[in-house]
Amino acid sequence: MRRFVRENALTLFFLLIFLLALAGQAVTGMARLNHDLVAEGAAPVSLLAYVTSGDFAVDVAENWQSEYLQFFLFIVVTVWLVQKGSPESKQPGEEGAGSDKDAMVGAFARAGSPRWARAGGIRRWLLSNSLGLVMGVLFLLSWLGQSVAGLSAYNAEQLGAFEDPVTWAQYVGSAEFWNRTLQNWQSEFLAVASMVSLAVFLRQRGSPESKPVGAPHGATSVEN
Amino acid sequence: MMRLLTEWTRLRTGMVVAALLIAVTGLSGCAGSARDAEAADAARALHDALARRDGNAACALLAPRAAEGLETGGAVCREEILRLDLAGGDVREVRVWGRAAQVRTAGDTLFLTRFASGWRVTAAGCEPRPAEPYDCEVEA
Numbered sequence: 296m297r298r299f300v301r302e303n304a305l306t307l308f309f310l311l312i313f314l315l316a317l318a319g320q321a322v323t324g325m326a327r328l329n330h331d332l333v334a335e336g337a338a339p340v341s342l343l344a345y346v347t348s349g350d351f352a353v354d355v356a357e358n359w360q361s362e363y364l365q366f367f368l369f370i371v372v373t374v375w376l377v378q379k380g381s382p383e384s385k386q387p388g389e390e391g392a393g394s395d396k397d398a399m400v401g402a403f404a405r406a407g408s409p410r411w412a413r414a415g416g417i418r419r420w421l422l423s424n425s426l427g428l429v430m431g432v433l434f435l436l437s438w439l440g441q442s443v444a445g446l447s448a449y450n451a452e453q454l455g456a457f458e459d460p461v462t463w464a465q466y467v468g469s470a471e472f473w474n475r476t477l478q479n480w481q482s483e484f485l486a487v488a489s490m491v492s493l494a495v496f497l498r499q500r501g502s503p504e505s506k507p508v509g510a511p512h513g514a515t516s517v518e519n
Numbered sequence: 520m521m522r523l524l525t526e527w528t529r530l531r532t533g534m535v536v537a538a539l540l541i542a543v544t545g546l547s548g549c550a551g552s553a554r555d556a557e558a559a560d561a562a563r564a565l566h567d568a569l570a571r572r573d574g575n576a577a578c579a580l581l582a583p584r585a586a587e588g589l590e591t592g593g594a595v596c597r598e599e600i601l602r603l604d605l606a607g608g609d610v611r612e613v614r615v616w617g618r619a620a621q622v623r624t625a626g627d628t629l630f631l632t633r634f635a636s637g638w639r640v641t642a643a644g645c646e647p648r649p650a651e652p653y654d655c656e657v658e659a
Contacts (some may be wrong), residue, residue, distance in 0.1 A: 456652055
């Protein structure tokens, strides 16, 4: 048990703080909504009613989709684009999917390689692109979830303001949907650009996301 | 072992799809036929009270802010609401989203909000206006 925790500490730590933050978001979101409801003269909602509402779901989903988009783009775009001096990048000149030898697939698979790395055709293609594919699918599902939950929350607001509700198609073409989407995207894109470029000149001793402290600024693809 | 794993994967996929469907239908209000009926009943009850000329019963079905809205300049809700001559008729369409609803009858459009005590009318006697909220005779 202790060994399992130690060997998976990074994932477990982030899952734990994810759950704590999500719980905090639920409690504070309910408090904010209930403040508004009481001010309107309506009855406050329970925590269960709040976490199953469109209001909560849209706030969760709009953040999830942008995070999965960030990682999807980071994983896929770094195949083709480089940043000289960044530990997050390959060396200039190494752009592209690389050789089978570098990828350790087919005849170059080793004893411990996954079975599908040795296989050919669709199975090898799927394994070779599984990280980007799963991140991309999670992005699309979260974005779809945002649109459905956002429609629910938006239409409740429309009715509260004595206006007609809109259809899903009208909602995904609305300024509300795109404003919620783009305000999340811009922050993720800035974060990636900051990480890629700042890591050229800055170091974090002991972190695999950083170059060794003494590595030259111009050294690309060197991690601790 | 492989078959067991495949079965488990299928079962898990099925569970995820079912959970997504429940979430989608729950959030979009498709599963809200009971809520639709309750909102429609509240709208009908208001029109029935008005048809009986029962101002007290009609005002009890309004949201507090809507009732207060009729009581400007010393007016009393139970008298004021009867002066408005709101049209009733059969319920034609009910749309419920979250805690809010819109009920269209043959002669009126009403907006409602769900309170702890049930659905209450927040606006009635509403006429649509292009690119603006409905213009309502009673509104919270």
